[in-house]
Each structure stands twice: as structure tokens, then as C-alpha cells.
Amino acid sequence: MDSAATAKDSVAPADATTAPKDFERSKEHDFIGRHFQQFYKTHQVTVPSVSMREFGFGYEKKIDLRHKAFQSQKELQEYFISKVPLYASYSAAFYEYPAARPMSAKNFLKAELIFDLDASPDHEGHNPVMCSHCQESVRADVIRLLEDFLFADFGFSKDETTVNFSGSKGYHVHVASESLMQLSSTQRDQLVEYCAGMNVDFARFFNSEKHKNLPMVDRQVEVIVGPSTASKGWAKRILDRALAILVLPQDEFIAKFRKAGYTKKQAEAIFANKDYVASQLSSGRWSAIEKPDLLVAEIASTAGVGRNVSLDRAVTTDMSRLIRIPNTLHGDTGIVAKTIPFSELSSFDPTNSALAFDLSKTENVVALDHYDFFFAGSSHVLEKDRIAEVPLAVAMLLLCKKKALLL
Amino acid sequence: MDLQQRIAYNYFFSRQARQHLSAQGLGQIANSDLEAAQDFCLRLIRNAQAKVPFQPWVAQDGDELKWIALSRMLLSQSGNPFAARLFGEGLAKLCAYRLSLEDLQVFTAVLSQLYPTLKADGDKYCLGIADYTSGQNELVYAPLDGGKISIDRESLVEMASRLAASRASDLSGIDKAALPPLITEFAADFAAALPSSPALMARQFEGKFLNQGCMKKILAGVSEGKRFYGSMAIAIACQKDGLSKEEASALMRQYVANCQRSSHEFRESEALASLDWVYKHPGINLSCRKLLQQGLIDRYCDGCPQTKRKTE
Known part of the structure; x- marks a missing residue:
């Protein structure tokens, strides 16, 4: 095998002045570079609004140089073929002068809304080469993010939403709706908090009401009123989750309540009355269940996105961040950061569907x-x-x- | 007075108000205008502080718009974000009162200028996520469904008045250097008439940091662009003075409430994140030089043990 690149095809780090000093040319590096180059010669990288984006490229790190700009798709493609970056990123933000420095000189115009989910390798049996557990857990959360939050609660259009595999373990969700492009960083932060269920005081969905003249009861009775079938947003999510737990088979039901902090006896008593409890909760009468706060805490611990994976808040809120360009190669894997149609997401396997080689x-x-x-x-x-x-x-x-x- | 005029005179944030101001301009500013603006500003501040029973009124002419513009210039020159916040709150209270008198048509016409996605929906109102999160509303508690939030009239007025308060107290767009000399001269007396954050200014802390003039000044609130650094400085001072995290959090919340509210919101969670970080990194020292560089103070405090030590 010929590992020496020809002069024409040589794979050099971009600008000598900006390339890392310790950039090492090895046989492996040349091999990777030559194959990456071949990929870019035969695959068009398409970036909408290319002239309004800032680009960043990496060889040793994910981003060794940034503040690059291109006037056309052709110019960008030529860059990929001549410089062959191992990592390629662009801004979710659109600028008037994308190459200008400092950031304030770029003149920010608007920015896509991005959600970045990545796997947490801190699990038992993590495979450092290709971990199916990581892949599946992130994919499951991406689906939940899309279906439960972005489409259902936020009402985002599927036409304006795209999902990109990162090329390694993560996924990026891009929302390019004009009505959201002007959201401030704080507003974007609110969306992440909503999806993750972070910093939520769940007690705020409940009220304690004192009732005096209940039939057959002399004393004043405290009634806990909470989410009902008329509720929306997170309140509805809490109720839906609670109702889903109530229909679990007995073993799972008891295990779930025990995990929430109920005694076995308490869990069994609730199970025995589960139909009544379900109808009461649906009407917002949470006093029907003993210690509802325990159940709500258990629901809260699992209902948001990013409980088992990492939902990177900074990527969504920091509009100056650069994010992997869809359909480019990831330098850690040689796999394509592929855009995935929604219909294929549930069965998406990057080692089948995103192969470049x-x-x-x-x-x-x-x-x-x-x-x-x-x-x-x-x-x-x-x-x-x-x-x-x-x-x-x-x-x-x-x-x-x-x-x-x-x- | 026709409907367009009524909206212009009573709702400073409306398109009609902007059109009125740009058509009329501020004219030749006289001392009497500034005195009227000061009276107006202090009246709003008193209303916001609830030191007197809330005293609303409905504007009958365009004078109020002129006073608002002049008040904002004077407040900008006075460098008192606490007072600017009260001014905004007072003005917002007034707008909320006026909105409560409006019929559906005017109510919707005015508020759809703040919330372009606003739609009347039976006895409720519907608005989109971008509008809902543009104020200080917490999305996570909202009845959100399909990108719409349905709320009642009272909640909508409360939301709108918060947004109006932010806009009124956001002085970041005012170029102080370009203000007429008369305003600059008048602002010195005006500043003396403004309230400072009383609870914090009077409070005595046990340690040596929070009692310093610089910290009192920061605690009284800072303007946009300085709020994050201000929170870091307070967090360090709290940690150095040995405040528990809970005490420090309470103080930080007061600080956030005192800070200038503007189009770029500064949330409690951001300030508390600074506190968390500092309490996890107790080795961080307070740098008076940084405070000066960040514009949080304009000079070192007299008798400050920190700067004294450095200069000895």
C-alpha cells in the first residue's frame, strides 16, 4: 500500500500559522488524510447560507482554527479537498461578517436553535471502540426530545427540524425556524431547562386546599390538588407518568413505588386501589395517593431529557459555538456526521447507515x-x-x- | 382624543408612542421640563416602593412621554440601577392599571405590540414560546402545548407589566456622552433625590469584605454588562466573610432584584451559578483591580484592607 501522498494530493494542516505546533505527520495520519480527501472529492458538503456562517476546522483538536468564512459552496468544497480537515464545524449563528474578529465585529444576525446530546461513557461495560449501549441510550433520548418536547410541547415543525448524527456518539438537533432564530441566549436556556426538567420546583404544580364541609367529615381536611387531565406542559407530563406507573404489572408497580421511597405495604395498598387512584389523579385530586411527593420526585428524576446522557446546555445557549457540519467526517471515527430522516431514526445504526468507507x-x-x-x-x-x-x-x-x- | 392618541399617550412602549415622539421630538429642553420629569420620575418610584397607596392616573396628553424620555436620560446619568428599576416598576404598574380599564379591542391592540403572536381565545389569551420567554416567565411552569401558552387576562397583564418594566429601566441604549449639558448639570441634584437600596446599604455584615463601600455599591445593583461580574464579586465576598451558602444565596437574590432589568435578562440562576462555583473554589481571591477594570467601582475604597496592603 502506498502511504506517501503525492504532492498534488498532500494533506496539510490548513494555515501553517494556525496549525498546531506539534502536528505530527505519521503514516497513519497520511492514510486517514488521503481517505478523507477521497471522500470529499466524491461527496458534496452542502451548507445552507454558507456565506453567513463562521467555520472552524481541526486536525489535532476538534477546532484548531476558527473565524473562517466562505463565499460559496464551491469554495468550501475546495477547502475540504485541499486542506482535508479531520473535524469540520460551522456556526449555528448567521453573521454579516463571519470571518471578522473579535466576535462582536461579526455582527450577529440570527442563529439556529441547536440541541446537543452525547453519551455518558460512565456505565458498566462501556466499549471504548464502539459502544452499542451509548449509541442506543442517546438515540432513545433524541427520540424523546423530538417527540415529547420539540414536536408535542414546543410545536416545532418537522420541516424545520433536522437530526444529525455527530459521527461519534452524539446527536445534534437543528431547528431552523425563522420565529426561533432571534431567541436570546436566556430564552434558549429556558428551552433546555424545559426539556431537561432542570431546576424545576415540582411542588409548584401542587396546591394544598383546606376543605371544611366534606360529607361525613367533621374536621377540616387538607386536600392536595395537582395536575389533572386538563393540565398542559410539565404538569401534564407528571400526570401521564403517574398514570403510566399505575398500569404497570404488580411486580414492576411495587418495585417502582419502593424505589420512590414507599414501604412495601404502602405500595401494595396503592396497587389494590390503583383504578380509583388513577381516576382521582386524573381529576387532580392527588390526596388519593399517600405521600404524592415521593411519586412525583421519582417521576421528576426520569421524565426529562438527558438523565442518562448528556444534554449540553452550553451548545444551545452559547450562540457563538461551532457545531459539526452535517455530512462531514468525524476525525475520531471516520464515520459520517449524517443527517437522519425521522422515519429512520428509531432503527439508525451508524455502523450501517453512516459509513464513509x-x-x-x-x-x-x-x-x-x-x-x-x-x-x-x-x-x-x-x-x-x-x-x-x-x-x-x-x-x-x-x-x-x-x-x-x-x- | 382618538384611539391612536390614547394608546400613544398611555403606553410608552407602543408604536404610536414612538411615532408621537419622533414626530414631536423633545423640543427645546428647559429647566422646567427637567423639574417636571424629576417629579414624574419620583412619583413613579414612590408608587413602585408602595410607600404611598398606589396612585394611578390616565394620561391626557403627550407630556408624559416627554417626561419618560427625560427621566431615562437623567437616570442613565445618575448611575443608580436600583432607582432605574423602581422607575421601570412604577411605570409598569401604571400601564397595568391602564390596561385593566381597556376593552378587548384596545387591550389586544396594545399587547400584541409586545407579543406579536398574541391571540384572544375565548376568555383567555394564547401566545407563542418566543413571546412568552421574552419576559421573565418560567417556561417550565407554563401550560405549554403545541408551542402555545394559554393564559388569562390577569396573568397576561402581569407578564406585560414585567416586560414594560424591563424596557423602561433598560438604559443601555442611551449614550451618556451625547446628552445635552443641561441634563448632565441637572442630573447631579436629581441623583441626590433618588433612593438607594436601603436594606442592603444599612445591613452590617460580620466579615471585612461585604461591609466595604465597593460591595455595598455592587449589592445595590449594577447595570447590564456588569451584572455577572458583580455576582462573582459578591460570591467571593460572601465566601471570604464566611456566610453560609444559604445566607449567601439570599443575599445574591437581593442583588439580582436590585440589578438593572433590561432586554438581556439576568436570572437568579445565573447569579447562583457564580455562587456555586465560588463556594466550590474557595481559594479565589477578590481583586479590587478587576472590580475597577470591569467598571463595578470607579475608585478604590478608602481604608480598604486589600488595597492598603498592596500599597504599603
Whole structure:
């Protein structure tokens, strides 16, 4: 295999002055660069409103240089082919002068609304090469973000919303609605807080009312009034979750209530009256359940987006942030940061649907450790310091992750 | 007085008010105008402070618009965000009273200027997310469904008056350097007549930091662009003076309430995030030089142990 790039095709870091000093040209780096370059020669990177965006590119880090601007798609594509960045990002913001510095000189015009979800690798059995648990947990939260919050509560249009796989573990949701483009950072923060259910005082959805003349009761009775079927927003979400718990099979029901802090006896008593409890809660009469605050706390701990994954608040609120350009390659994986149609999201597997490189071609690599992972429907087991012939896409993944060397 | 005039005279934030001001201008400003503006401003501040029973009125001519413009210039020159906030609140109370007298047609015509997505929906009103979050409304508690929030007239007036208060007390667009000399001269006496944040100014703390003049000044509220740094300074002072997190949080909330409200909201959560950070990093020291650089103070405090130590 020829690892030396020709002069014409040489893969150089962008501007010598801005490239990292310790940029190292290795055989692996050249190999990755040459394949990335080939990808960009055959795949058009399309950026809406290209001339109004700021661009940033990375070789060693995600962003080594920023404040770049392009007048046309053609100019951008030429940059990809000639400079071959490993990471490519653009601004969600639109500027009058996107290349100007400092930021204030760019003259901010408007910005897309972005939600960034990423996997938390702090779970048992995390696979450092390709972790299906991470992929699935983020994908599930993206679906919940879209269906429960962005479409249902916020009423965002599907036509103005796109989902992009980041190329690694995360997903970016872009909302390009003109009515939202002028939202301030504080307003965007409110949207993230809403979706995550962060900093919510759930007690505010409940009132304590004192009733005197209840039938057959002499004394004053305190009644807890809370979300009912007429409620909307988070109040409705609390009720819906509570009702969903009430229809769980007995074992799961008891386990859920025990987890919430109820005794087994209390949980069993509620289970025995669950139909009555459900009808009372639906009418907003939360006194029907003992210690409703415990149940609400349990619901609150799981009802928001980003409980098991990371919903990066700063990406949404900081409008000067740069975000991965859809349909470019991710330098940590060699996988495409692909735009995913909503209909394909639930079954989306990046190792099948976002591959940039051939699975039929192979490459010999030497693994730097023992790796055992699943990729594109096949299991791959590599022994440390042993030569392994793997599909090109797998070789690219391992080389990009610096977990293997070329022969 | 026709409907357009009535809206212009009574609702300073309306398109009609802007048109009236731009057509009439402020004219030749005389001392008597500034005195009238000062009376008007102090009357609103008293109304906001509830030191007297709320005394509303309905504007019969365009004079009030002139007084509002002059008051804002004087407040900008006086550098007292606490007073600017009270002025905004007083004006907002007045607008809320006037709105309560309006019929549906005028009510909707006025408020749809603040909230373009506003629609009457039976006995309620509906508005979109962008409008709802433009004030200090917490979306997470809103009855949100399909991007619309349905609220009653009373809540809408409350929301609108908060937004009106923000707009009235947002002095960031006023170029102090371009103010007429007469206003600059008048502003010195005007500033002396304005209230300072009394509870905080009088409060004595146990440590040496929060009692310093610089901290008292910051606690009384700062203007937009300085509010975050102000919260950092207070957080450090609280931590150095040994306040518990709870005490410090209460103080921080007072600080946020005193700060200038403007189009760029400064939320309690932002200030409390500074506090969290500082309490997690107790080694952070207070830098008087930074306070000066950030424009939070205009000179070092007399007898400050910090600057004294440095200059000795």
C-alpha cells in the first residue's frame, strides 16, 4: 500500500500559522488524510447560507482554527479537498461578517436553535471502540426530545427540524425556524431547562386546599390538588407518568413505588386501589395517593431529557459555538456526521447507515490493545500487537481512535 | 382624543408612542421640563416602593412621554440601577392599571405590540414560546402545548407589566456622552433625590469584605454588562466573610432584584451559578483591580484592607 501522498494530493494542516505546533505527520495520519480527501472529492458538503456562517476546522483538536468564512459552496468544497480537515464545524449563528474578529465585529444576525446530546461513557461495560449501549441510550433520548418536547410541547415543525448524527456518539438537533432564530441566549436556556426538567420546583404544580364541609367529615381536611387531565406542559407530563406507573404489572408497580421511597405495604395498598387512584389523579385530586411527593420526585428524576446522557446546555445557549457540519467526517471515527430522516431514526445504526468507507475492502492493522466490538453487523476481536485484516471502515475507526497502527 | 392618541399617550412602549415622539421630538429642553420629569420620575418610584397607596392616573396628553424620555436620560446619568428599576416598576404598574380599564379591542391592540403572536381565545389569551420567554416567565411552569401558552387576562397583564418594566429601566441604549449639558448639570441634584437600596446599604455584615463601600455599591445593583461580574464579586465576598451558602444565596437574590432589568435578562440562576462555583473554589481571591477594570467601582475604597496592603 502506498502511504506517501503525492504532492498534488498532500494533506496539510490548513494555515501553517494556525496549525498546531506539534502536528505530527505519521503514516497513519497520511492514510486517514488521503481517505478523507477521497471522500470529499466524491461527496458534496452542502451548507445552507454558507456565506453567513463562521467555520472552524481541526486536525489535532476538534477546532484548531476558527473565524473562517466562505463565499460559496464551491469554495468550501475546495477547502475540504485541499486542506482535508479531520473535524469540520460551522456556526449555528448567521453573521454579516463571519470571518471578522473579535466576535462582536461579526455582527450577529440570527442563529439556529441547536440541541446537543452525547453519551455518558460512565456505565458498566462501556466499549471504548464502539459502544452499542451509548449509541442506543442517546438515540432513545433524541427520540424523546423530538417527540415529547420539540414536536408535542414546543410545536416545532418537522420541516424545520433536522437530526444529525455527530459521527461519534452524539446527536445534534437543528431547528431552523425563522420565529426561533432571534431567541436570546436566556430564552434558549429556558428551552433546555424545559426539556431537561432542570431546576424545576415540582411542588409548584401542587396546591394544598383546606376543605371544611366534606360529607361525613367533621374536621377540616387538607386536600392536595395537582395536575389533572386538563393540565398542559410539565404538569401534564407528571400526570401521564403517574398514570403510566399505575398500569404497570404488580411486580414492576411495587418495585417502582419502593424505589420512590414507599414501604412495601404502602405500595401494595396503592396497587389494590390503583383504578380509583388513577381516576382521582386524573381529576387532580392527588390526596388519593399517600405521600404524592415521593411519586412525583421519582417521576421528576426520569421524565426529562438527558438523565442518562448528556444534554449540553452550553451548545444551545452559547450562540457563538461551532457545531459539526452535517455530512462531514468525524476525525475520531471516520464515520459520517449524517443527517437522519425521522422515519429512520428509531432503527439508525451508524455502523450501517453512516459509513464513509468500504466494508468490502480490507486493511492490515496492528491493534494497540485487546479490542472486542461490534461494527456493521459483525463482531471484531483484535489481539494486542497482532496483525489483523479488517474492513477499511473498521481500520479507519481504529486508526482515527489511535487504537491501531498500520503495518 | 382618538384611539391612536390614547394608546400613544398611555403606553410608552407602543408604536404610536414612538411615532408621537419622533414626530414631536423633545423640543427645546428647559429647566422646567427637567423639574417636571424629576417629579414624574419620583412619583413613579414612590408608587413602585408602595410607600404611598398606589396612585394611578390616565394620561391626557403627550407630556408624559416627554417626561419618560427625560427621566431615562437623567437616570442613565445618575448611575443608580436600583432607582432605574423602581422607575421601570412604577411605570409598569401604571400601564397595568391602564390596561385593566381597556376593552378587548384596545387591550389586544396594545399587547400584541409586545407579543406579536398574541391571540384572544375565548376568555383567555394564547401566545407563542418566543413571546412568552421574552419576559421573565418560567417556561417550565407554563401550560405549554403545541408551542402555545394559554393564559388569562390577569396573568397576561402581569407578564406585560414585567416586560414594560424591563424596557423602561433598560438604559443601555442611551449614550451618556451625547446628552445635552443641561441634563448632565441637572442630573447631579436629581441623583441626590433618588433612593438607594436601603436594606442592603444599612445591613452590617460580620466579615471585612461585604461591609466595604465597593460591595455595598455592587449589592445595590449594577447595570447590564456588569451584572455577572458583580455576582462573582459578591460570591467571593460572601465566601471570604464566611456566610453560609444559604445566607449567601439570599443575599445574591437581593442583588439580582436590585440589578438593572433590561432586554438581556439576568436570572437568579445565573447569579447562583457564580455562587456555586465560588463556594466550590474557595481559594479565589477578590481583586479590587478587576472590580475597577470591569467598571463595578470607579475608585478604590478608602481604608480598604486589600488595597492598603498592596500599597504599603
